[in-house]
Amino acid sequence: MSQPPAPEPIVIAVPKGRILSEALPLLAAAGIVPEPAFGDENSRALRFRTGDPGIELIRVRAFDVATFVAHGAAQLGIVGSDVLAEFDYPELYAPVDLDIGHCRLSVAEPAELAARDDPRGWSHVRVATKYPHVTAQHFARRGVQAECIKLNGAMELAPTLGLAARIVDLVSSGRTLKENGLVEVEPIMAVSARLVVNRAAMKTRAHVFPLVEAFRTAVGKKAA
Numbered sequence: 001m002s003q004p005p006a007p008e009p010i011v012i013a014v015p016k017g018r019i020l021s022e023a024l025p026l027l028a029a030a031g032i033v034p035e036p037a038f039g040d041e042n043s044r045a046l047r048f049r050t051g052d053p054g055i056e057l058i059r060v061r062a063f064d065v066a067t068f069v070a071h072g073a074a075q076l077g078i079v080g081s082d083v084l085a086e087f088d089y090p091e092l093y094a095p096v097d098l099d100i101g102h103c104r105l106s107v108a109e110p111a112e113l114a115a116r117d118d119p120r121g122w123s124h125v126r127v128a129t130k131y132p133h134v135t136a137q138h139f140a141r142r143g144v145q146a147e148c149i150k151l152n153g154a155m156e157l158a159p160t161l162g163l164a165a166r167i168v169d170l171v172s173s174g175r176t177l178k179e180n181g182l183v184e185v186e187p188i189m190a191v192s193a194r195l196v197v198n199r200a201a202m203k204t205r206a207h208v209f210p211l212v213e214a215f216r217t218a219v220g221k222k223a224a
């Protein structure tokens with residue numbers, strides 16, 4: 001008798017860039033051992049095997065992790081809460097705060113403007129950001145009309161080049177703002193990386209739930 005075909009492997013989407021290095025120990029603690037090329041930033045491969053033939057990893061841009069998982073192309077993913085807030089996909093369930101990728105999303109402006117500015121008096125702002133949705137929502141809650149100019153990086157250049165007086169960007173050490181003559185004037189949200197799961201896969205793929213629990217335990221071990 002022929003064997004039934006092996007089930008499709010579960011695909012976990014992991015962002016390249018700064019979260020990748022913090023995610024590697026967490027994957028290991030969750031029992032996921034990727035092939036060596038996965039941790040090699042010079043590798044051009046995008047899809048990787050792990051020690052478990054039932055689990056594969058893909059390495060994609062941070063903003064695309066949510067898209068791959070929301071559409072079911074990957075069943076799980078690791079993604080910043082900034083990205084989750086920007087897309088707000090109903091298909092995504094974010095059951096575990098992974099306690100990595102800590103930073104905050106804030107409004108910043110040139111130091112000389114901040115010296116004479118009072119955010120409480122704003123009625124209309126023009127903002128350069130990679131996060132137009134979160135930005136518009138934040139200002140709408142505050143009764144401020146926000147005109148957002150979408151950039152994909154180097155937001156810090158916008159004020160000096162006259163693109164927008166203010167920016168909304170991620171801040172961690174504050175070094176990027178400082179080196180570009182900007183100061184933080186208003187925090188919007190605290191950010192950390194989350195484990196995300198496709199809601200349908202959580203119900204239909206038997207191996208998804210144990211993986212979620214493995215990540216939860218891995219985070220607990222790190223905290224202990």
Ligand SMILES: Nc1ncnc2c1ncn2[C@@H]1O[C@H](COP(=O)(O)OP(=O)(O)OP(=O)(O)O)[C@@H](O)[C@H]1O
Pocket residue numbers: 015016017018019060061062063079080081082083101102103152170171172173191192193
């Ligand atoms: N300074 C920071 N400190 C801590 N975490 C950060 C910081 N900057 C970004 N992050 C987190 O890492 C995620 C990916 O950020 P990163 O800067 O690596 O991506 P990116 O360079 O914007 O991505 P891409 O090159 O794909 O556009 C962010 O969505 C956020 O959750």
Ligand SMILES: O=P(O)(O)OC[C@H]1O[C@H](OP(=O)(O)OP(=O)(O)O)[C@H](O)[C@@H]1O
Pocket residue numbers: 018153154169170171172173174175176177
């Ligand atoms: O407060 P800091 O510690 O300086 O961190 C903030 C910077 O980190 C992120 O950029 P990243 O370094 O990931 O570069 P990129 O967005 O240009 O890829 C973010 O977009 C800020 O520019």
